Structures are given as C-alpha cells and as structure tokens.
Amino acid sequence: MAILIDGGFFLKRLPKIVGEDRRDSAEKVAGIIKLMCRNHIRYLTKCPKGQWQDHVYRIFFYDAVPYDGKAHHPFENRSVDFSKTGTALFRGELFDRLRKQRKVALRLGKVTREGDWSPPAEKIRRILATRDWLAGIDLSGLEDGGNLALSKVQVEQAKSLQRKWAEIRNEDVTLGLRQKGVDMRIGLDIASITLKRQADTIILVSGDSDFVPAAKLARREGVEFILDPLWQSVNDDLFEHIDGLQSGLWKPGTQPPAAVVKAVEAEDDNGTDD
Structure with a gap:
C-alpha cells in the first residue's frame, strides 16, 4: 500500500481534529501522521499493530519549502525575514523528523512570491x-x-x-505567496505507482478534486483508490472516482487518550528511506 499525504491540506485541517496540546510541536505532528498511517493500514489489513509497516510500500508527504525571502511589512513598518518565521521553523523541523521515519519520503515543491501585501x-x-x-x-x-x-x-x-x-x-495582512509543484508531484506519483505496479492500494489524504484524473487512471489499471478527506465533505466529482472513503484520524471534537499516541511514537522505527 502507498499512502500519499497532501501536507498543506493536512496541516490546515489538523486544528479542526486535534487539540492544540497535541499539535504544538513538530514532534507531536509527526507522531499524529504516523498514527494516521498506522490506523489506515490496520483497518484495511487487520494486521497486528507491530506489523503494519510491513504492508507499506511508501508513505509520501507532499509540501513546499517555505518562502525564505524578505519583505517590508506595511503596517508594522519593519522588515520580515520569512526564513525565521514560526511557520518556516516548524516546517523545517517537521521535514527533518519525517525524513528519519521508516518508509517515509518527502516530495517538496516551493513557495514563490507573486504579489504584494494585502488584507483578507x-x-x-x-x-x-x-x-x-x-x-x-x-x-x-x-x-x-x-x-x-x-x-x-x-x-x-x-x-x-x-x-x-x-x-x-x-x-491579517499577508504577502502574496503561492505554492508550486506540489499537486503535480502527487499526480505524477499516483501515475508512476499505478503503472509500475508498486502498490495494490493507494490511500490519498486530501480533499482536492484536482486529483480526479489521477484517481481515474489508478482505478482503470486495477489499483484500489482510498480517499481520506479528514472528515471534510467531498465534491461529487471526486467521490465518484474513488473506491472507498475512510479516515485515519478520529472525528472532530474527539481525541484518543494521550497514551495511544505515545504508544505509536514508541514503536520500533529502525531504518530510513530516501
């Protein structure tokens, strides 16, 4: 099985599912990602909890390298170094932790500046x-x-x-930044995994209907395509082209005991993958 995680979607959706005390560090978020993947695999295979990674071809995490330029804030009248913002530091630490996890591969696009400062x-x-x-x-x-x-x-x-x-x-005033190359990488990996027969099942964590063509290709080639929108409603055109809808995390408003998350983080995770 291959698990493909749209990182931008995942991190934006996470606050609606997980309390702040469970996601206030890159270490905790990496643990939540691992727990989500484990839940997906165990649900589909019914394997013992210590053997779920044996069923994984690869876990792909897609995101963009944060913008590292500088710009002058019009309201605060100061220069902002985006490479030192909380978002950039958090993303960098999260990427480092995911790189060290077994069978996890990062697919990183980039963020470019396409506009000036503007309010909502x-x-x-x-x-x-x-x-x-x-x-x-x-x-x-x-x-x-x-x-x-x-x-x-x-x-x-x-x-x-x-x-x-x-x-x-x-x-509220933000710089006109745009993420590039992430959706393309997801679509290419779905096609590559499908045509090379590297996995029998693809689990996509996203809510974007832009992946409909890739999902259709996978299903036509006999690959089971599972969607996890993290409890977000799904457009009909996307729902039509998947084989199943399931979530690897709990419903918004509920959380498992902290001991469950810590148990997953403590599982033996020897070895890394590029």
Whole structure:
C-alpha cells in the first residue's frame, strides 16, 4: 500500500481534529501522521499493530519549502525575514523528523512570491463598499482652511468605516505567496505507482478534486483508490472516482487518550528511506 499525504491540506485541517496540546510541536505532528498511517493500514489489513509497516510500500508527504525571502511589512513598518518565521521553523523541523521515519519520503515543491501585501478578501470587500459614501463628501471647504461639515448620517458612516479598518489587524495582512509543484508531484506519483505496479492500494489524504484524473487512471489499471478527506465533505466529482472513503484520524471534537499516541511514537522505527 502507498499512502500519499497532501501536507498543506493536512496541516490546515489538523486544528479542526486535534487539540492544540497535541499539535504544538513538530514532534507531536509527526507522531499524529504516523498514527494516521498506522490506523489506515490496520483497518484495511487487520494486521497486528507491530506489523503494519510491513504492508507499506511508501508513505509520501507532499509540501513546499517555505518562502525564505524578505519583505517590508506595511503596517508594522519593519522588515520580515520569512526564513525565521514560526511557520518556516516548524516546517523545517517537521521535514527533518519525517525524513528519519521508516518508509517515509518527502516530495517538496516551493513557495514563490507573486504579489504584494494585502488584507483578507472579505474585509477588503467591506471597505470597498464605502467608496460611494466617500465620493459623496464635499471636501472643498478644507481648501480654504475650513472645517469638514458632516451630517449625522455621514458621521455614523465615518465611524463605521473606522471600525472596518480597525478590524484589519497586522497579522491579517499577508504577502502574496503561492505554492508550486506540489499537486503535480502527487499526480505524477499516483501515475508512476499505478503503472509500475508498486502498490495494490493507494490511500490519498486530501480533499482536492484536482486529483480526479489521477484517481481515474489508478482505478482503470486495477489499483484500489482510498480517499481520506479528514472528515471534510467531498465534491461529487471526486467521490465518484474513488473506491472507498475512510479516515485515519478520529472525528472532530474527539481525541484518543494521550497514551495511544505515545504508544505509536514508541514503536520500533529502525531504518530510513530516501
């Protein structure tokens, strides 16, 4: 069996499933990944817990190397070194830990800068809605040193605009970064594993319908294709082209005892794979 994990999707979805105390370090997240894979294999094979890795061809973890450039933050008026951010440091440590796990292979794309700083789209829409009101204010009196006269309605609108700007916090303003090469690597590996007969079953941890063509190829060639969307709803076009839907983690809102996770982390994990 081959397990393919869309790392960006997994890490974004994880907070909805796992409490913060179980994912506050790269070591713990690596343990959760191992637990998820073990649960998938044991569910499909019914093998003893210490033998689940014997059924694994490879566990592929796909993500992107964090952006390591620098940029000047427009709100905080300071230079940001993205190679030293919490996200970059966490990803780097997680990648190092996964490299040392048995039968785990990393497939890393890259993150490139494609835009400038911008607030969240939904907050921008609310501010843009005030354009007509601002255009209707008569500013001619200010040219002669006079005061800006506003009606009661305009004063309330001005206060509303002020509140909308206050909703945009410094951390909301993000740089236009884009992940590249990850989806392509997943699709190529699905095709390669299928055509080379390297596995009888492919388990994909993702919720992206972009993988429908790859899933169709695998099924046409006789490979069983299992999808784990981590309890997220799945589009009909993706659901149509899979052989099964199952999750290797517990339902959101529930967690196994900490001893279960620690037991998986303590299992013998000798040997590494490139």
